[in-house]
Amino acid sequence: MATVLSLSSSFSVVATNSAKIASNLCHFFSNLFNNLWSFNFCSSIKKGLDDLFADHSEENSLAVDKLVSDCIRTFKNNPRYQNDVRFLKMDCCRDFHNVFKEIEELQICLGNSVLYETCAVFLEAKGQLIDAHEIYRLGISRNAEPIERLKKAHKLFLERISVVHKACSIHQNVHKDTKKLGQTCINPWSSSTIDEVLQKILPHLVKYEVSSVVLPPYSCSHSVSYARFYVVAETLVTYSKFDYGLKFVTNFFTMLFQGYHFSSKNFPGKVALSTLQKSSRNKKIKIGGREYLIKGCAGHGGFAQVFKACIDSDPDEIIALKIQAPPFPWEFYMYRQLDQRLPTEKRSRFGNAQRMHHYSDYSILVCDYLSHGTLHDAINSYIVVGAFMEEVLCMYYTIEMLHMLETLHSSGIIHGDFKPDNLLIRNSRVDLTEDMEHFVRRRGPWQDQGLCLVDWGRGIDLKLFSADTMFHGDCRTSGFCCVEMREDKPWKFQVDTYGLCVIVHMMLHNKYMDIEKNVSADGGCFFLPKLPFKRYWNIKLWDNLFKRLLNVQSCDDHLKMLRELRESFQEYVLSDPSFVKKLKESLRKQRLSLCSA
Structure with a gap:
């Protein structure tokens, strides 16, 4: 039974601990099944639980475990119940990691924010802050509903860990985990890599702009995992343990004159960028001295929206605007690396970024637009x-x-x-x-x-x-x-x-x-x-x-x-x-x- 289903094993194990959980289990399955065969299945579970509470023997425990496993195995792929929130209301806590992994593989309730909130709270309680942060990000990237509730929960989580010394402790924990692998092995999307490099860049970029010495609070926003910590420029200059930090900054300087525009202020436009997704058609916004006529939303995720737009209302000059909050310059860096490394005859197969406008609250990537679909x-x-x-x-x-x-x-x-x-x-x-x-x-x-x-x-x-x-x-x-x-x-x-x-x-x-x-x-x-x-x-x-x-x-x-x-x-x-x-x-x-x- 060890490999049968972490969902079912978790349900049955905790069933031995509380009459309330047993009641929840019966109520769950009695609501879930509505035909004669299902009723018989539910009756078998009720009888099994009654026997279990009367005699906590290993035989009765295994019998209930098998019944629940059979139940979930039978209905796990039934589209009728795939998004049934009652799956998320079961009291299961023995093996949360595998339970979440299995729910994700079965695509159960992936659009419900309760799934991500519950898992993140569990991970936070265990001190796995980066993993909790990843789960919040995952739910937001999938637009789990209600999305505002999930974003609020994430914001409160970030506030709880926003102290700088916690950032250091997370950094150390990540490297302990990495060393266990016994070789040079790095998570390329974690806060211990890109987040540190991006933070290091900012004070250098300021030197190229007429702005204040101290940067505004900065939050990296890669789609997988970046812890959010508020630090000033002096802290950011702290040298990285990674030897690639200087290489990255050097490469980043070369693109300052190739379309990268940084400002330490908020986006100054009259049109609030946050309103574009709801009502974007034929709105005009001014970015970096150019006027763009928004023609519609071409796509969106948890952190960014892509809009089809015309430059200066010219229908022959169509581009894509990728608006992201918080700002994230990494994608622009990658586009410039493509420019430098790929042969000219192959470059058109990998997209093109014309420029990036990086404000303290948003980044706006201006890209070529292709209209033929994906x-x-x-x-x-x-x-x-x-x-x-x-x-x-x-x-x-x-x-x-x-x-x-x-x-x-x-x-x-x-x-x-x-x-x-x-x-x-x-x-x-x-x-x-x-x-x-x-x-x-x-x-x-x-x-x-x-x-x-x-x-x-x-x-x-x-x-x-x-x-x-x-x-x-x-x-x-x-x-x-x-x-x-x-x-x-x-x-x-x-x-x-x-x-x-x-x-x-x-x-x-x-x-x-x-x-x-x-x-x-x-x-x-x-x-x-x-x-x-x-x-x-x-x-x-x-x-x-x-x-x-x-x-x-x-x-x-x-x-x-x-x-x-x-x-x-x-x-x-x-x-x-x-x-x-x-x-x-x-x-x-x-x-x-x-x-x-």
Whole structure:
């Protein structure tokens, strides 16, 4: 029973401690089930609990444990009860970490703020402040309702830990945990890395501006984990234990003259940025001497909103404004690193930031705008009509993504949030040709066709770390945690390659990927997707892709592996001239479908 379900085991264990909990358990299941079979199930649980309280024997305890396990196992995937808040009202506390993990995997009540508040309070009580902070951030990023209640709870939490000496204690605890791994292993998204570096930058940036010596309170806002501590400039100048701090500041200086605009004051515009999401269409806002006409909201998360806008009301000059609170300059830094490191002919595949306006309360990132939708939109366009993406189109996008990661990783950059929502569709302005040479070398019309990777807020600059550095920590994106994250092992490029596997699985099956561990002939283990390949697919190619990317033994030959996989798909597409013709037609249909949507 140890591995059956942490939810059920927690429920049954605490059931032995209190008549009130037993009553809650019966009430929960009696409300949950409303047919004859369910009533019989509930009656069995009631009888089991009566027997347990009459005789606290191990036999009766195991009987109740099995009944509850069977109950939850039966109904855990029932969409009717997936968001039933009564799941969250059960008194379970023995193994909160695994309970929360399982609730998240089953996607139970992910949109309810009670889930995140309860877990965060538990973690705070145990002294796991950074973990509690991550849970609050996770709930806010998912817009869990009621969102204002969750934000208020988070604010009160931040106030409780805002003393500087607590920041130091958290920093020390993080490094103790890191050392346990026995190697150079860092959480790239924790307050012990990026938060410290960003804080260190601010006093230097002030020297380039006519402003006060002491900075206003600053809060880093990466989408995963940044503790919020109010400190003045003198504190921020404290030297980091990491040797990459100076490298980061040096790199950051180079972008001061490439569109980075810092102000220690609040955003001075007449239009409150916080009101744009509710009513944004045709509003005009002035940012850094330019006027932008907001045309509508293009997307939003827990910390940022993206708006489609025209510069000076010119319909031919359309851009995207990413407005984030609190301000966060890391994404702009990542865009400038892409500018410096990537070849010109490949740069258009990774998004472009024109400038950033960094105020004390907001940061506003001005980016190029692509209007053709995302790869997720393309996948959904098939789902809504009950169809599947053509295999040749799946192969084309797989080649594109492999090539993108090959380019990125060879430049010392990891995206960190590789998912279909962050892959924008690029369409050629002229008709595609069937020229095989143009296709394979991305020349002619094929140069402007493909994908564009955006949203670099969780990007990792490998040049800021020593070559042997590995990473640990959970990406906190449901469905995209790589094998190494799940098994609490160090990872590096796997955070991106696992995302690629999930996307390929979505294109092939119209579903997110579930994986399972298999036993090899030599007694070893390997992972593969649970869903089988269709018999008319090129099973050899797809099987090789998933086997190699889901079972990475070493990152030493990582680039070679990506290249070999890409070339295997390219060779297959080029083996038959009709494939490029079919691909051209599939892309034409996709374009029409997304335009009509």
